[in-house]
Amino acid sequence: MQAYRASLLRFDAAGQPVYDEDGLLVVGPDAAGRQRVIDAGAHDAVAARHPGLAVTHWPGRVIAPGFVDMHVHFPQTDIIGAPSAGLLPWLENYTFPAESRFAEPAHAAEVAEVFFDELLRNGVTTSLTFATSHPQSVQAFFEAAQRRSLRMITGKVLQDRHSPDGVRDETEQSLVDTETLIRRWHNVDRLGYAITPRFAPTSTDAQLRGAGELAAKYPDTWIHSHVAENKDEVKWARELFPAARSYLDVYTGFGLMRERAVYAHCIHFDDADRRLMRETGTAAAVSPTSNLFLGSGFFDFEGADRIGCAYGLASDVGGGTSFSPFSTMLAAYYVGREGQTKPGLSIPPSQLWWRHTGGAARALGLDGVIGNLQPGCEADFLVLDPKATPLLARKTARANSLEELLFAMIVLGDDRLVERTVISEARAA
Numbered sequence: 001m002q003a004y005r006a007s008l009l010r011f012d013a014a015g016q017p018v019y020d021e022d023g024l025l026v027v028g029p030d031a032a033g034r035q036r037v038i039d040a041g042a043h044d045a046v047a048a049r050h051p052g053l054a055v056t057h058w059p060g061r062v063i064a065p066g067f068v069d070m071h072v073h074f075p076q077t078d079i080i081g082a083p084s085a086g087l088l089p090w091l092e093n094y095t096f097p098a099e100s101r102f103a104e105p106a107h108a109a110e111v112a113e114v115f116f117d118e119l120l121r122n123g124v125t126t127s128l129t130f131a132t133s134h135p136q137s138v139q140a141f142f143e144a145a146q147r148r149s150l151r152m153i154t155g156k157v158l159q160d161r162h163s164p165d166g167v168r169d170e171t172e173q174s175l176v177d178t179e180t181l182i183r184r185w186h187n188v189d190r191l192g193y194a195i196t197p198r199f200a201p202t203s204t205d206a207q208l209r210g211a212g213e214l215a216a217k218y219p220d221t222w223i224h225s226h227v228a229e230n231k232d233e234v235k236w237a238r239e240l241f242p243a244a245r246s247y248l249d250v251y252t253g254f255g256l257m258r259e260r261a262v263y264a265h266c267i268h269f270d271d272a273d274r275r276l277m278r279e280t281g282t283a284a285a286v287s288p289t290s291n292l293f294l295g296s297g298f299f300d301f302e303g304a305d306r307i308g309c310a311y312g313l314a315s316d317v318g319g320g321t322s323f324s325p326f327s328t329m330l331a332a333y334y335v336g337r338e339g340q341t342k343p344g345l346s347i348p349p350s351q352l353w354w355r356h357t358g359g360a361a362r363a364l365g366l367d368g369v370i371g372n373l374q375p376g377c378e379a380d381f382l383v384l385d386p387k388a389t390p391l392l393a394r395k396t397a398r399a400n401s402l403e404e405l406l407f408a409m410i411v412l413g414d415d416r417l418v419e420r421t422v423i424s425e426a427r428a429a
Helices: 043-049 074-079 087-103 105-121 135-147 171-185 205-217 231-240 247-252 271-280 288-293 301-307 325-338 349-355 358-363 390-397 402-412
Strands: 002-011 017-029 035-042 055-065 067-073 124-130 152-155 191-197 222-227 261-265 283-286 310-313 381-384 418-423
Touching: 002 035, 002 043, 017 043, 017 055, 017 349, 017 402, 035 043, 067 074, 067 261, 067 283, 067 310, 067 358, 074 087, 074 105, 074 124, 074 135, 087 105, 087 135, 087 231, 105 124, 105 135, 105 418, 124 191, 124 222, 135 152, 135 171, 135 191, 152 222, 171 191, 171 205, 191 205, 222 247, 231 247, 247 261, 247 271, 271 301, 283 358, 288 325, 301 325, 310 325, 310 349, 310 358, 325 349, 325 402, 349 358, 349 402, 390 402
Parallel strands: 002 055, 067 124, 124 152, 152 191, 191 222, 222 261, 261 283, 283 310
Antiparallel strands: 002 017, 017 035, 055 381, 381 418
């Protein structure tokens, strides 16, 4: 076992923060050799339960759960910050040309390494990730994640229509490739597979039906797609699927809404859509930097909380403008203040943090596994330095409460705040 002493942040079962100014985190291997949290709490109480245990002391630091990014595109790493009038022209002019290169295994492998370097540098230890329509992209992603002992989820993108040469796949072969990749990678080490239609307009009925059949055959896989991000996209989906009540309802008809199904954006919803999310156990991935950058709209936090549908925060790189969870949380705060049906909603800093850690893990069906530092969780954690920059040091020194401390780090933090990223296999980056 190993013990680490610093201030300690974790969350209770209700998602409320638990903070020890002088805390102790004890981790040790499970039967598979994976590091898990054995004990956590106030230093004196935890130390008394583990006499003689050597302690690594990080004075002035905060130990916090690794961040969970609920929606990100690793093949879009190189197009972050590409200017565009909106979502659909951005896809046409930047996204699809960049993704076509992932037919080349060497290119896919190179970008995967850069992607994981960026995630870990910014304190993200798990992500639900889009690959491309090329099986090579999935292979490269999983191989790189496995070498780093990371808990990561991805899948081959399904898009057999309304897509250019180079990224469009063939219906039957796309489903064969998906099942082959599920059998090869799902639940291997810390890896998970996501059945991934890009979004309803780029898949035929046959492909969506096949995806739903695979989701039923492999019920512990994830489903990952987009919905209701942009008004032009919503209009297009309604033209293509006139029998569906709404854009979201398209996925219901193909068996693609269930627990472990995650849909990015979920902006242009009504309460019937939110109830459908709640009733099916489907979760939303909220991507505020992307939505602001592309002018897509505002996620309705008040509506989601009122109806009770699950959601967590996401970077959505490359539409999103930063890998940093601090940028994502700050953008979510802006959206909560300005973009609601009831303007002026102020999301507490601890809840922003929860939605990017334990809340995101819960939305992914990984509650108690990642995103928290309660006993039994895998020991993915961060060592944060609240004095990483001169201004941050001044601000955090004046914090009079945990909420003020967390908000200072959200507003002023970036990758410099993340002093160390520790993952469950006792490796550090």
